[in-house]
């Protein structure tokens with residue numbers, strides 16, 4: 001799929017911060033927001049691929065995104081990364097909490113350490129990045145936070161107990177943050193993607209058979225790609241969704 005053709009003029013010159021923007025859905029979002037004329041920064045742990053993405057997107061969009069190298073599992077690093085994003089962009093109006101790592105683990109193999117690691121990489125930073133960004137959104141007169149959950153926690157996927165727990169937790173976090181930040185004109189919503197066929201997913205978990213099986217369950221009989229998440233996130237970021245907060249939006253091609 002290519003990026004959606006829609007334009008959201010209110011996103012022009014907005015400060016947009018994407019976590020995990022170095023690959024997959026996050027990279028499509030960085031490109032999608034740049035195409036709207038937004039000022040975009042992204043945080044990612046993978047330095048080489050992130051710098052390569054910046055080199056690729058600069059000629060494609062006419063603007064170089066700001067890359068901030070950080071490991072979101074460390075809260076001090078989160079604070080430094082958000083400060084760097086504000087220094088580069090000015091006030092932030094849009095935050096997309098996208099970074100995650102969907103490791104598989106059999107029930108018997110889960111340890112205290114691996115459980116905490118999964119919650120750290122898939123849940124905790126969404127709160128701490130939001131906490132660090134909120135004062136800057138207030139300064140900007142409001143904003144939109146988009147949290148990436150997943151339909152995975154609603155399906156029968158026994159090999160991802162901690163990831164599923166984190167993704168369910170993100171829905172609760174979204175509603176709590178929406179209540180706290182609504183009076184500051186900051187909206188908080190969650191998106192729940194279905195099977196999005198990215199390079200990493202193909203390398204690690206998906207094959208033709210599993211893709212065909214999921215397409216069999218989808219109403220839309222095509223493969224979903226990272227670009228399919230861009231339009232919904234632009235909508236949630238823009239004033240087109242001005243009265244929408246504390247909601248969840250499923251983007252899965254209609255899995256029944």
Ligand SMILES: NC(=O)c1ccc[n+]([C@@H]2O[C@H](COP(=O)([O-])OP(=O)(O)OC[C@H]3O[C@@H](n4cnc5c(N)ncnc54)[C@H](O)[C@@H]3O)[C@@H](O)[C@H]2O)c1
Nearest residue numbers: 020022023024025044045046071072098099100148150196
């Ligand atoms: N791809 C799918 O099928 C799918 C389905 C449902 C939900 N999601 C969700 O969508 C989001 C994006 O998924 P994706 O498939 O594009 O993943 P991806 O692995 O392609 O991208 C995730 C990015 O996050 C970065 N990252 C990981 N750990 C980090 C850390 N500790 N600090 C900083 N950056 C870190 C990675 O380097 C990577 O660039 C995730 O929240 C994922 O759970 C994806």
